[in-house]
Amino acid sequence: MRMKSGRHWNIAIVGAGKVGTVLGRLLVENGQRIACVVSRSESSARKAGKFLKCKRVSTSLDSIPPTIDVIFISTPHGAIRTVANDLARLENLEFARLSACHASGMLTADALEPLRRRGATVFSFHPLQTFPRDFEPRDIVKSVRGIYYGVDGSLAALKMAKLLARKVGGKVIEINPEMRAFYHAACVVASNHITAMLSILESMFQTLCTTEKKFYPVFKPIVNATLNNIEFTSPTKALSGPVARGGVETVADHFASIEKYRPDLIPYFVSLSLETLKLAESKGSVKDVQAAALRTLFQSYLKKDSQLQVKH
């Protein structure tokens, strides 16, 4: 018996961490019922149960009701295959009616193969959003409304993934299973690299020692305008600055001051300046002779930096 899209689903969350609790909350907000929360520790299961208006909380997979419609596995990715194996061993689950998915960005639907073999519909369902460890679920919920979910699975499973995405108010993006790691690396650029870049900006601001204490209010307008320009045009069109203009002397002065005050940032500046130059070339805003001079400049700093690394 396959699930009807219109009726309410009974959903079990396995792994009551940030992702499980936040997605569970979106399901509840959208009229779905969390029938069961299972986690490794009772305290996490209880805390999530309270937030998700779910009384059946447990540390055992046996507590999942036999007629459950969807099992959402939101354990750390290292535990997903074990959980799938353990679920597949349960005698009472009605596998033919069951859909099961996991939240890992790295794993494909194959991680749930033991459940598929029992007759369940399986798919990956990776929320393309950041769920920082130090944030409470209630503070993350807002940022998860309307996001994309990276999915893969059979045609029937993809249909289920789309229905589930609709039930959390989101959309799906189908990921070729062979490119799963590449997809996850792209997500890393979107969140972790931007965070690392802003952390570099914060540390450069501290090196400047200005009268302002916090870096973000000072840079927020330029950061936001850049993101807006990209959203409404493209990275190529939004690019401005000395590399895009072919300003060799200005860029050389930047590198000299970085070398003086923050030599640790030279590798970062070389690699991002090279990428900026490629973008400028695709835009046609830099002359060949300027591009060649910039490449020579970057390479000279890279060489100096690697000689320094060898000495240390």
Ligand SMILES: NC(=O)c1ccc[n+]([C@@H]2O[C@H](COP(=O)([O-])OP(=O)(O)OC[C@H]3O[C@@H](n4cnc5c(N)ncnc54)[C@H](OP(=O)(O)O)[C@@H]3O)[C@@H](O)[C@H]2O)c1
């Ligand atoms: N964090 C992100 O930004 C993010 C974004 C997208 C996708 N994801 C993916 O989402 C999944 C969950 O990530 P998260 O950030 O929510 O992790 P998390 O906060 O560490 O939560 C994982 C939860 O799983 C529970 N757990 C661990 N092993 C278990 C097991 N064998 N059985 C049942 N429960 C178990 C933990 O239990 P206790 O607390 O009970 O000990 C914990 O509450 C991961 O696959 C991750 O790759 C994460």
